[in-house]
Amino acid sequence: MIVVEGLRKRYGDVAAVRGVDFEIESGEVFGLVGPNGAGKTSTLKMLAGLVEPSDGSVQVNGLDPGDPEMRKRLGFLPEESPLYEEMTPRSYLEFFADLYDVPDAVADERIGSALDRLDLEVRDRPVGDFSKGMKRKVAIARSLVNDPDVLIYDEPASGLDPLTTNTVVEFTRELATRDKTILFSAHDLYHVESVCDRVAIMHEGQIPALGTLEEIREEHGDLEYRVYADVKVDGMVQEGDRFVTVVESMAEVESIRERAAAQDGSVIDIRTRESSLEDVFLEVTDQAARA
Amino acid sequence: MRAGQTLRIARWETLRSVGSVDRRTTIALVAVLVFVAGLVPVLLTTTPTPGAGLYRVGVDASSPYAAVIQEDPELQAVDPDLPLEPGSMDVRVVGTAVYVPDTEKGRAAAGALREAIITHNDAVMTQEDDQAAAFPVSVTLRYLPQAAPDIAGVGTGTDGTGPDTGAAGDGSDTGAAGTGGDGDGESGQPSAEPDGGTGAAGGPIPSAPIGGILGTTQTGTPSAIAPPFPLRSLLLAFLFLLPFNVVIQAYGSSVIAERINRRGEPLLVSPATRADIVIGKALPYFLGSIAITTVIAIGIGGGLLSIAAVAPIAALFMAATFVAGMLARSYKELTFVTVTISVTLTGYAFIPAVFAEVHPIAAISPLTLVVNDLQSVAVSPGEFVFATLPVTLAAAVLFSLGIGIYREEDMFTQRPLPQKAIDALAAPLRSRLHVGLWTALFIPFVLVLELFAVATLYILPVSLSIPVLLGVVALIEEVAKSVHVFAGFNRARFPRTVRTGLVLGVISGVGFFLAEKLLVITQLVGLPDLEIGQAAFAPEVLGVTPAVLLLAPLVLHTTTAAISAVGAQRSRIAYVMALGVASLVHLAYNLAVVMTLA
Numbered sequence A: 001m002i003v004v005e006g007l008r009k010r011y012g013d014v015a016a017v018r019g020v021d022f023e024i025e026s027g028e029v030f031g032l033v034g035p036n037g038a039g040k041t042s043t044l045k046m047l048a049g050l051v052e053p054s055d056g057s058v059q060v061n062g063l064d065p066g067d068p069e070m071r072k073r074l075g076f077l078p079e080e081s082p083l084y085e086e087m088t089p090r091s092y093l094e095f096f097a098d099l100y101d102v103p104d105a106v107a108d109e110r111i112g113s114a115l116d117r118l119d120l121e122v123r124d125r126p127v128g129d130f131s132k133g134m135k136r137k138v139a140i141a142r143s144l145v146n147d148p149d150v151l152i153y154d155e156p157a158s159g160l161d162p163l164t165t166n167t168v169v170e171f172t173r174e175l176a177t178r179d180k181t182i183l184f185s186a187h188d189l190y191h192v193e194s195v196c197d198r199v200a201i202m203h204e205g206q207i208p209a210l211g212t213l214e215e216i217r218e219e220h221g222d223l224e225y226r227v228y229a230d231v232k233v234d235g236m237v238q239e240g241d242r243f244v245t246v247v248e249s250m251a252e253v254e255s256i257r258e259r260a261a262a263q264d265g266s267v268i269d270i271r272t273r274e275s276s277l278e279d280v281f282l283e284v285t286d287q288a289a290r291a
Numbered sequence B: 001m002r003a004g005q006t007l008r009i010a011r012w013e014t015l016r017s018v019g020s021v022d023r024r025t026t027i028a029l030v031a032v033l034v035f036v037a038g039l040v041p042v043l044l045t046t047t048p049t050p051g052a053g054l055y056r057v058g059v060d061a062s063s064p065y066a067a068v069i070q071e072d073p074e075l076q077a078v079d080p081d082l083p084l085e086p087g088s089m090d091v092r093v094v095g096t097a098v099y100v101p102d103t104e105k106g107r108a109a110a111g112a113l114r115e116a117i118i119t120h121n122d123a124v125m126t127q128e129d130d131q132a133a134a135f136p137v138s139v140t141l142r143y144l145p146q147a148a149p150d151i152a153g154v155g156t157g158t159d160g161t162g163p164d165t166g167a168a169g170d171g172s173d174t175g176a177a178g179t180g181g182d183g184d185g186e187s188g189q190p191s192a193e194p195d196g197g198t199g200a201a202g203g204p205i206p207s208a209p210i211g212g213i214l215g216t217t218q219t220g221t222p223s224a225i226a227p228p229f230p231l232r233s234l235l236l237a238f239l240f241l242l243p244f245n246v247v248i249q250a251y252g253s254s255v256i257a258e259r260i261n262r263r264g265e266p267l268l269v270s271p272a273t274r275a276d277i278v279i280g281k282a283l284p285y286f287l288g289s290i291a292i293t294t295v296i297a298i299g300i301g302g303g304l305l306s307i308a309a310v311a312p313i314a315a316l317f318m319a320a321t322f323v324a325g326m327l328a329r330s331y332k333e334l335t336f337v338t339v340t341i342s343v344t345l346t347g348y349a350f351i352p353a354v355f356a357e358v359h360p361i362a363a364i365s366p367l368t369l370v371v372n373d374l375q376s377v378a379v380s381p382g383e384f385v386f387a388t389l390p391v392t393l394a395a396a397v398l399f400s401l402g403i404g405i406y407r408e409e410d411m412f413t414q415r416p417l418p419q420k421a422i423d424a425l426a427a428p429l430r431s432r433l434h435v436g437l438w439t440a441l442f443i444p445f446v447l448v449l450e451l452f453a454v455a456t457l458y459i460l461p462v463s464l465s466i467p468v469l470l471g472v473v474a475l476i477e478e479v480a481k482s483v484h485v486f487a488g489f490n491r492a493r494f495p496r497t498v499r500t501g502l503v504l505g506v507i508s509g510v511g512f513f514l515a516e517k518l519l520v521i522t523q524l525v526g527l528p529d530l531e532i533g534q535a536a537f538a539p540e541v542l543g544v545t546p547a548v549l550l551l552a553p554l555v556l557h558t559t560t561a562a563i564s565a566v567g568a569q570r571s572r573i574a575y576v577m578a579l580g581v582a583s584l585v586h587l588a589y590n591l592a593v594v595m596t597l598a
Helices: A040-048 A070-071 A090-101 A105-117 A132-142 A162-176 A189-195 A213-220 A250-262 A275-291 B005-022 B023-045 B067-069 B104-125 B229-260 B274-300 B303-326 B331-355 B360-364 B366-374 B381-404 B417-426 B432-441 B442-456 B463-491 B498-525 B531-537 B546-568 B572-597
Strands: A001-011 A014-024 A029-032 A057-058 A073-079 A148-156 A181-186 A198-203 A206-211 A223-227 A238-239 A242-247 A267-274 B054-058 B075-079 B091-094 B097-099 B141-142 B217-220
Touching: A001 A105, A001 B572, A014 A162, A014 A198, A014 A206, A014 B381, A029 A040, A029 A189, A040 A181, A073 A132, A073 A189, A090 A105, A090 A132, A090 B005, A162 A181, A162 A189, A181 A189, A181 B331, A181 B417, A189 B091, A189 B104, A198 A213, A198 A267, A206 A213, A206 A275, A213 A275, A213 B217, A223 A250, A238 A250, A242 A250, A275 B217, B005 B141, B005 B274, B054 B067, B054 B104, B067 B075, B067 B104, B067 B274, B067 B498, B075 B104, B091 B104, B229 B274, B229 B303, B229 B331, B229 B366, B274 B381, B303 B331, B303 B366, B303 B381, B303 B417, B331 B360, B331 B366, B331 B442, B360 B366, B360 B381, B360 B442, B366 B381, B381 B432, B417 B463, B432 B442, B432 B498, B442 B498, B463 B498, B463 B546, B463 B572, B498 B546, B546 B572
Parallel strands: A029 A181, A029 A198, A073 A148, A148 A181, B054 B075, B054 B091
Antiparallel strands: A001 A014, A001 A057, A198 A206, A223 A242, A223 A267, A238 A242, B091 B097, B141 B217
16 A cells, blocks of 8 residues: 655755645556656655655555665666666566565566566567667566566656557556556556556646546546437537537536427437546646646 | 675676676787786896997997996997997997097986996905905995984994984994994984994984884995885886776776666665665675785785785775766766876875885875885784775765765766765765764865875975965865765755854864874874874874863864854855865964964
8 A cells, every 4th residue: 555645856946746645555556647747757756765755755555665675565667768788688687586585486487477478579688789669578577576566657658659558558457457556657548547446647746636537537527418409409510411519518408409399300319428538637737737 | 785685786797797898808808918917927027127228339349348338238339440420339438548429428328338337346346355445435324214303314434423414423222233333423413322332313213114124224335325215016016006997997887877877776776775786886896806906916926915905995996986976977077087086096095105115104005005015014003004094984985975875866867066966965964963973984084185185295395384284184174074064054954044053063073073083093103203294183282281182172173163064054155255264263273283382
C-alpha cells in the first residue's frame, strides 16, 4: 500500500509538486496523467526514494522510500532507459539480480522469462547496439529481476513504435493480474484507460481529479445524447432521410420529443456517448488552468 | 555501507570496465606495459651520460693527456692533425700545451678538459702511500637540518678553527669523525663546552630524523665531496605516481559515465546505499593502483613501506577525481579538472620529497618515506603517521563529500559547479552540531594546505615568508570554519538570523579548536622546530601559560567563525566581506603572538 500525504517538491524557486495526497491499495493499478511539467515524474521519483521531498510524507508498504528493505520490494522504470551500453542484456540483468540478492538459478529463470515475454531475442550483444524499443524492454526486464511487489513506471511506452507499445501495454496488463501494485504515468491515455483501476490527473503540481474512470467522468466529463427524429425540429440538421441533433440532458431530449410529436413526427433513435479519458483530461486541465 | 554489496558492485564494475575495452586497445595497453616493464631494469642498470663525446679533443696517443681524455666520457679523442675548427675539433693538445679557439664551445671544451685533469690527478693522488702529503687539507661535512643554528658544515681543519662561514667549529659529540676534533668554535656560535670533540653544538639540534644523511658525515677532499641529493631514489619514487594519472582518467570516466544519460539512476533505487555504490565503484581502481604500485616496488627494490606510503596518495588521487567527476558537466571539463588534480597532488607529493636528505619539510610527503625505503633508511611510526595521515583523512573527507551529492538531484542536472559544491557542503548538515563535526573533518585539508604552503614558502627569506604564511594560514582556517556554514544558510538548512549565525559560528569554532589538536602530529617530526613551521602550526605555543594556551585559540576560532557565520546568514557578498574581516582578525592575532614572543 502506498500512502502519500501533503507531498511537495521545490527545485530552487520552482514548485514542481504542490501538495499531493493519495493512497494506492495493494494490487491496484494506479495511473498518473498530466501534461508535461505537471509534476508526475517528480512525484514518482519521490515515491521511489530517488528524490527527497521538500515537505510531506511517503510510505510504501509502511516503509520510507529510502529504506533498503523497501527498495528490495520495488521495481522502478525511469522515463528514459539508462543502461550500461557496453553490457549485454543478460549480463546487465544478472548484475541487478546480484544486487537484489536473487539466487543465480532464480535469476536465470526470471531473466529468461521476462525477455521471452517481452519478445527480446537478442541477448548477447551490447545494449548500445539496440534500438530504443529493445532498450526499453531491457529496462522493463530490469525492473522485474527482484520480483517486486510495487512497480513504479514513468512513461513506460513513451516514444515507442505502436507494436512495441502494444507489447508493453499487454505486459503491464499481465503484471496487473499478478497482484502487483502498479503506479505509472503516461501521456498515452489509451494505455491508462485500458489498464488502470484508478487515475489521478495532475496539473501544475496538484491533483485536481482523482478516482475511478467512472467517477472522474461523472464529475468532470460529459454525457451526450444524439437524438434522431423523422421530422425537423428547430436546431436539427438533416442526415440522410432523417434529422439529428446533440443535446446534453434528458430534459432536452424530452423537449425534442414533444416538439416532434407536435409536428406529427417522433424521435426515432437516441444514442449516448460518454466523454473519453482524453476529453476528461482536457476538461480538467482546462478547468485547473482557468482556476 | 555493507561489504557484500560493495564487493558485488566492485566485481561488476571490473567486469564492465574490462568488457568496455576492445581487443586492440587491450593489446596496445599490454604492449606499453611490457615496454615500460622492460625499460625499468635497463634504466636501473644504466648510468646516463648525457654529454658523452660532447667535446672533440685533438690529442696524440703519446701525450700525457691522452689517458685523461680517454677516461672522461665528455671528451672524445680525435686525430690532432684535423683542423681546429667547429665540427672537427674543439681543443687541441700538443705536448703539454693546450690550444683553444676563441669560440664558446672551445672555451667550454677547455673547461671540461681542465675538470677532467683535476679528477685524473685526484685519482692518481689517492694511490699515494702518504695521504697526508697528497691531501694536506681534508674536509668533513656533517649534515644538519637547515634551521639549526649551527647549520653549516662543521669545520674540523687541522688548524683548529672552523671555517669563516659562521659555523661552529667545535666538533660536537656526534660530529666529525677522524680528521678534526680540536676546534674551539670561535667563528661560530659559542659552544657550551668548547673542549673539542665532546662539546655540544652551539644551539639545540632539532630531532628531525628524516632522510638518510642528516646527522651523518662525509669526509674527503673538497673536490670529492658532492652535496647529497637522492636523485636516483627520487626518480624511482616518482615512478609510483605516474600510473595514478592513467588510473584516475579511467576512474573519472567511470564516475561521469554514471551521470551521462542517467545511467546510474537504476543503481540509486536498488538496495545498495550510496556509500556501497561509491566505494564499490572505486575499489577496483584503487586495488589496481595498489597492484601496479606493488609491481613497481618489486621492480625497483621497494618494500612494504613504499606500498603503504603510496597507498594514501592513490586514495587521495581517486577521492579528488571522484569529486571532480561528480561536479564536472562533461568529459572535457573532467579532463581539465583531473589534469589540475594530477599536477597539484604530484607537486604536493614530489616537491617536498626533493629535500628528503636535507630538510624536515620533506617529512610531509609520503614519497619521502619511499625515498627512505629505497635507501634503507629507518622510518619511525611517527614519521609514517605524519606523512600519511593527513592525506588519508583528506581522501576520506573528499569521498564523504562526494557521497553527499551522489544523488539524483545533483548527479543528473547541469547545475553550475559552485552550486553543486554548495550542495555537497550543505548535504551533511542535518543539525547544528553537524557544523562543528564537519569543521573538524576539514582539518586534514587544513593540514595538507598549510603543509603545502610551508613547503612552497619556506625558500623565501624568513622575514617575508612568515607574514605571508600567517596570512595564508588565517585564510585557510577561516574558510574551513565557515564555507559549509555559508552553504547551510544558502540551502535553507538553517534560519537566516543573526542569532543562528552566532550559534553556528561558535559551534564551528569549537569544532575547529578541538580538531586542531590533530596538528600535534607535526611535533612528531620536529616541524615546529623550524621558524616557518612554528608560524604555521604553533604560533601560540611559545612561552605561553597553559591557561592562555588553551583559551586564546578557542576565543580566536569562535570569534572569527562567528564573524564569518553572521555574514553567511545574510548574503554571499556579506559572507565574503565577513570572511575577509575574520581572516584579518586571525592574521592580526597570529602576528601579535609571533611578534610578542619573538
